Amino acid sequence: MDMLELLNFYIIPGLVLGSIYALGAVGITLAFAILRYAHLAHGDLATLGAFIALAIVQASGMPPLAALPFAMIATAVVAVGIDKGFYEHLREKPKIITVMASLGIALMVRAVVQVVWGVDAESYVRGIVRPETYWGLRIKDREIWTVVFMIVLVAALQIFLARSKWGKAMRAMSDNPSLALLSGIDNRKVVVLTWIIAGGLCAAAGVFLGINTELKSMMGWQMLLPMFAAAILGGVGRVEGAVLGGLIVGVAEELSVLVLPSEYKAAMAFAILLFMLLVRPTGLLRGKVL
Amino acid sequence: MTSLLRLQGVTGGYGDADILQDVTLHVDDKEIVVIVGPNGAGKSTAMKAVFGMLNVRAGSIVFDGDTITKWATDRIVQRGISYVPQVDNIFREMSIHENLEMGAFLKKGDLSAAYDRVYSLFPDLKERRKTAAGTLSGGQRQMVAMGRALMLNPKLLLLDEPTAGLSPRYMEQIFQICRDVRDTDVAILLVEQHAKQALAFADRGYVLAAGQNRHEGSGADLLADREVAEMFLGG
Amino acid sequence: MELIGLANYALFMGIFIGIYALLALGLNIQWGFAGLFNAGIAGFFAVGAYASAIVTGPAAEGRLGGFDMPFFVGWLMAMVAAALIAWPIGKICLRFRSDYLAIASIGVAEIIRLVVKSEPALTNGARGITSLPRPFGDLPYVQSQMAYLAIVAIVLLGAYSLVERQFNAPWGRMMRAIRDNELAARAMGKNIERRRLEAFIFGSALMGLGGALFAHFNRSITPEAIDPMVATFLVWIMLILGGSGNNRGAILGAAMVWIIWSMSEIATDQLPAEYAVKAKYIRLFLIGLMLQLVLRFRPEGLLPEPQRGKAVADSNRE
Numbered sequence: 001m002d003m004l005e006l007l008n009f010y011i012i013p014g015l016v017l018g019s020i021y022a023l024g025a026v027g028i029t030l031a032f033a034i035l036r037y038a039h040l041a042h043g044d045l046a047t048l049g050a051f052i053a054l055a056i057v058q059a060s061g062m063p064p065l066a067a068l069p070f071a072m073i074a075t076a077v078v079a080v081g082i083d084k085g086f087y088e089h090l091r092e093k094p095k096i097i098t099v100m101a102s103l104g105i106a107l108m109v110r111a112v113v114q115v116v117w118g119v120d121a122e123s124y125v126r127g128i129v130r131p132e133t134y135w136g137l138r139i140k141d142r143e144i145w146t147v148v149f150m151i152v153l154v155a156a157l158q159i160f161l162a163r164s165k166w167g168k169a170m171r172a173m174s175d176n177p178s179l180a181l182l183s184g185i186d187n188r189k190v191v192v193l194t195w196i197i198a199g200g201l202c203a204a205a206g207v208f209l210g211i212n213t214e215l216k217s218m219m220g221w222q223m224l225l226p227m228f229a230a231a232i233l234g235g236v237g238r239v240e241g242a243v244l245g246g247l248i249v250g251v252a253e254e255l256s257v258l259v260l261p262s263e264y265k266a267a268m269a270f271a272i273l274l275f276m277l278l279v280r281p282t283g284l285l286r287g288k289v290l
Numbered sequence: 291m292t293s294l295l296r297l298q299g300v301t302g303g304y305g306d307a308d309i310l311q312d313v314t315l316h317v318d319d320k321e322i323v324v325i326v327g328p329n330g331a332g333k334s335t336a337m338k339a340v341f342g343m344l345n346v347r348a349g350s351i352v353f354d355g356d357t358i359t360k361w362a363t364d365r366i367v368q369r370g371i372s373y374v375p376q377v378d379n380i381f382r383e384m385s386i387h388e389n390l391e392m393g394a395f396l397k398k399g400d401l402s403a404a405y406d407r408v409y410s411l412f413p414d415l416k417e418r419r420k421t422a423a424g425t426l427s428g429g430q431r432q433m434v435a436m437g438r439a440l441m442l443n444p445k446l447l448l449l450d451e452p453t454a455g456l457s458p459r460y461m462e463q464i465f466q467i468c469r470d471v472r473d474t475d476v477a478i479l480l481v482e483q484h485a486k487q488a489l490a491f492a493d494r495g496y497v498l499a500a501g502q503n504r505h506e507g508s509g510a511d512l513l514a515d516r517e518v519a520e521m522f523l524g525g
Numbered sequence: 526m527e528l529i530g531l532a533n534y535a536l537f538m539g540i541f542i543g544i545y546a547l548l549a550l551g552l553n554i555q556w557g558f559a560g561l562f563n564a565g566i567a568g569f570f571a572v573g574a575y576a577s578a579i580v581t582g583p584a585a586e587g588r589l590g591g592f593d594m595p596f597f598v599g600w601l602m603a604m605v606a607a608a609l610i611a612w613p614i615g616k617i618c619l620r621f622r623s624d625y626l627a628i629a630s631i632g633v634a635e636i637i638r639l640v641v642k643s644e645p646a647l648t649n650g651a652r653g654i655t656s657l658p659r660p661f662g663d664l665p666y667v668q669s670q671m672a673y674l675a676i677v678a679i680v681l682l683g684a685y686s687l688v689e690r691q692f693n694a695p696w697g698r699m700m701r702a703i704r705d706n707e708l709a710a711r712a713m714g715k716n717i718e719r720r721r722l723e724a725f726i727f728g729s730a731l732m733g734l735g736g737a738l739f740a741h742f743n744r745s746i747t748p749e750a751i752d753p754m755v756a757t758f759l760v761w762i763m764l765i766l767g768g769s770g771n772n773r774g775a776i777l778g779a780a781m782v783w784i785i786w787s788m789s790e791i792a793t794d795q796l797p798a799e800y801a802v803k804a805k806y807i808r809l810f811l812i813g814l815m816l817q818l819v820l821r822f823r824p825e826g827l828l829p830e831p832q833r834g835k836a837v838a839d840s841n842r843e
Binding site: 085096099100263 | 560
């Protein structure tokens with residue numbers, strides 16, 4: 001197999017898939033670091049975002065990328081609503097109780113998708129898209145959009161976290177929650193902000209998965225493990241780590257086909273997760289271990 | 291003159307158990323007051339009581355004319371008391387400057403006067419303002435922690451064992467900083483493990499044992515007191 | 526006729542409740558007593574079911590099997606196999622907060638699902654393993670059902686008394702001490718990881734046994750026999766509703782949730798086909814909502830954990 005083949009069939013699809021994982025993993029890593037629990041409904045929230053975009057596409061005829069901002073806002077609102085309705089009252093309890101609640105939310109969100117949209121596979125646009133060739137690299141437009149949007153969204157988030165007052169407050173809450181409270185930072189606002197960001201990014205992950213493959217009610221749940229593997233691989237709390245982790249997990253999944261039967265693609269994320277917990281639980285970029 | 295801070299007969303603790311029993315103490319303007327006592331005497335607890343982090347069952351806490359006994363922590367911060375915990379008192383992954391910024395989170399408007407004040411107290415920090423606080427030495431971290439607490443221009447600073455784990459050289463430095471802070475019209479109430487040195491440096495002191503105050507007086511008087519000496523200064 | 530049908534249904538339901546109660550009991554060891562979050566119950570269940578099926582099932586071309594062992598050997602193997610899967614996972618994850626175990630156990634269940642589907646040499650793929658021996662399976666239908674119910678009840682009772690005894694033994698006290706105040710337990714020199722690993726393995730073995738009981742009851746096991754997410758979640762809601770930390774609560778919860786679950790299925794099956802499909806998902810939504818409501822309004826469950834001289838409140842369980 002030559003280099004071009006490797007790039008065309010494994011690396012490029014891996015980076016695209018990895019960008020999708022990265023979008024979800026950033027939200028997971030923020031929730032893990034700031035709210036301090038593993039949010040198990042993250043994948044199904046991505047499913048919801050993807051289907052909300054589908055509804056917009058079908059109702060208005062606009063392309064899925066144009067529907068993306070609306071889907072992000074809607075999913076962010078849902079995420080904040082879920083927090084207010086189901087997680088907020090558990091805040092004083094051990095965090096693992098919220099993990100359990102989020103497992104229930106995962107089931108509920110998926111059930112809503114299944115009732116409203118059914119369980120059959122859907123897609124945003126019908127027909128086959130042919131890739132363009134750039135210096136021998138075969139890339140589809142939608143693949144470029146996926147990677148570009150991921151980079152833009154994450155860069156915007158990084159600027160927000162580094163420069164703005166509330167972005168710094170989020171980092172402070174992740175860094176040292178009790179000192180953040182002593183400094184008068186309003187925990188409730190930070191939580192809402194975290195959900196707006198995580199929910200929006202979740203929707204983006206779902207929409208791009210839908211754009212590049214198809215929409216299914218289980219699509220998000222199946223992304224949950226790779227997204228967590230990405231967050232832990234990069235280092236919990238590290239946004240750039242989650243991106244790096246996402247890309248590595250995506251490429252690793254695609255490359256695994258070279259040595260493993262393709263049925264076991266999904267096992268790669270699990271293997272990476274266990275490996276990291278075994279040898280370096282802080283992740284590549286020295287994140288937290290909760 | 292009325293005191294800046296006065297605890298009158300404070301009894302309370304976490305949950306159901308009372309750790310403090312009828313504690314009475316006061317801090318006047320521009321004064322450094324130290325609380326010393328053996329381990330488990332409730333020194334830090336007394337400090338947390340002031341900061342609204344304790345369940346106070348009896349007694350009152352009055353600050354600058356307001357009874358703050360039942361106030362929420364953020365309201366107390368706004369009113370002019372800042373607190374520096376003993377451990378985990380900085381944002382490790384944030385720069386020195388960002389640590390200070392978080393200290394002034396509740397403040398609206400221009401912060402440059404507040405930064406100038408802190409940086410003139412701690413010139414070392416100004417040079418390294420972009421450095422992540424977690425990479426600093428113990429003494430410098432304590433400066434960041436105090437700097438963060440001073441950003442809101444408090445009238446009273448609460449320090450929980452600021453010299454714990456520091457070398458004698460840094461201890462002296464921290465005490466010197468306390469004096470400098472005091473000279474900018476901030477009263478300081480601190481809890482200290484190093485009783486001898488702390489009493490020598492403070493204006494006044496209280497000896498707390500088993501959740502009750504046993505002795506009070508000027509630092510020198512307490513140091514001279516035989517009972518105090520026998521209790522925990524090692525005879 | 527109606528009455529006989531009803532009695533048959535009750536027998537059927539009793540057997541299922543017994544099997545689910547065993548799973549809830551296993552989860553109670555892990556969550557109720559050790560604070561370990563296992564989100565892969567269905568995985569351990571499947572491992573037990575297939576392990577017993579392979580050991581006891583008939584020989585077949587191109588597939589591991591034909592050992593012709595009696596059913597109780599299969600059940601033993603089910604427990605061993607589930608424990609062997611639990612061991613490395615616990616070894617890796619139990620050093621950390623339980624969130625990590627939650628994620629990893631989702632992964633375990635996923636991998637097991639993949640193996641079941643794609644390793645026909647072990648599991649016969651989508652067709653599954655059939656013609657498993659069933660104890661007293663030669664009796665007429667009703668008697669056979671009654672006999673199986675009796676076996677399930679005996680197994681459950683045995684597991685219950687064993688678990689209950691362990692909980693009141695020093696082992697159980699230590700588990701609770703670790704769960705309620707990890708720092709203090711560590712300071713007292715307790716080997717926390719080891720105790721947790723024991724609880725995780727012990728609980729997983731019971732889940733494996735539950736899987737074996739299920740497979741032999743049906744005389745077969747196929748990948749479609751259980752929906753992993755639904756099964757896992759049902760066991761969770763059983764334990765939380767019944768009362769985590771309370772073994773009787775686990776059994777009571779299993780009975781209540783299973784009755785509600787299967788009754789609601791009967792009700793929705795009466796609907797026209799196009800609604801019946803949606804109704805299944807509405808039931809899933811409601812069972813998820815039920816968990817939220819229990820967590821909010823009765824977090825201790827119907828039968829709260831008995832106070833066995835607990836020193837520290839549950840609020841420290843983190």
